[in-house]
Amino acid sequence: MDFTSVEGEQRYAALVRAAADTVVGLDFDGVLSPIVDDPAAAHIHPDAGEVLVELAGQVRAIAVITGRPARQALDLGGLEEVGQAVGDAGKELYVFGQYGNERWSSTNRRVISPRPPAGLATFLREVPRVLRRADAADAFVEEKGLAVAVHTRRLDDPDAVFQRLLPLFRDLAAQHDLVIEPGRNVIEVRSHGMHKGLAVNTIVEEVGAGGFLFAGDDLGDLEAFDAVTALGHGGMPTLLVASASEEENALVEHADVVVKGPDGVLDLLRQLTEDARDLRA
Structure with a gap:
């Protein structure tokens, strides 16, 4: 992973210290799954399930916050099985679909969704x-x-x-x-009325988060980045991660850490898991 500044390195260190109270928020496409031509073929990285389960043991909760329908993300990601394993560890996995309009959790294992918007x-x-x-x-x-x-x-x-x-x-x-x-x-x-930034604030309030990491890859994640930035200004340990590629680097200038696609995201999460575990030892 590449830190964009000395402050980024300091934010990572602070987040490691606050890991037990931290929520890790992740986009799906471009973060957990490679970008592909056919959205229906965007399966989760084969290592992601294992990485998320290991990470869950060190943090407060994990939230997948995506523009995809929640049911689609669950099926493409095998996230119900991941949620079962996370729940067995006494932690929670959330899926916020359609920018937060839909939600699922490993405790309440059904998708809650409003009616389609008028128009x-x-x-x-x-x-x-x-x-x-x-x-x-x-x-x-x-x-x-x-x-x-x-x-x-x-x-x-x-x-x-x-x-x-x-x-x-x-x-x-x-x-x-x-x-x-x-x-x-x-x-x-x-x-109108719902975006990824509101989903970030919702989960922070619900679980009483004391830290927040968010990883995104394109402009649809800017509102989540803005929400996490505001949390940081309020004194919460935070980290913004840009999953960059040759064709998309819109978030790089806003990020504390830049990684290369889903492989880089998972390497970062492995490092966070290891560093948090070592700190507790």
Whole structure:
């Protein structure tokens, strides 16, 4: 792992000392799972389950905070089995899906979800027209129940198509009182009122966290970064981790630590587990 500053190293050391009271928050795509062309094929890193179970023994709780539906993250990540093992260790695994609108925990093993936002169904019916207008009829449209995501990754020039679509979908979303969440070759449209930063604050309050680590990979994680930064300004030990790649480094300038993709994230979590265990010994 690469610290971005001396202060980043100091924050890591403080977090190790506060590990027993710390919540570790993790995005799914790009953090626990490699980014792939087909979102349905984004399976969790094969080592992640073991790493998370070992980590759980040293921290207060672990929370996967993702834009994916919670059920999808659970299935692709095998997280129900991981949650069972974490629970057996007397700790808690949370999954906050769709930016915190859905939630699951290893204690309450069912997904709690609100109704879809008003205007989403009408928005969805208008998506094909917008795609044709932007010469992007082959973009992959993912219906997520509480949101719609339009992926350009499979197209010949994904970045150019993304740039053409973004203002069009921003205008259409505004007409239906929805918000845009741009990501890595994906534009997500969802309701107001919930984002990853609120999910961070929710779990901090619920478990009485005394520290927080969050690892993300793209612009959809900025609100979580902002929430964790605010916690740090309030005196809580915190650490911000950017999972960077050749095609996405939007969070690097905001991070305390930069790692290379899911492999780097898991190496960091192994190190945190080892350092916290050694400190307790």
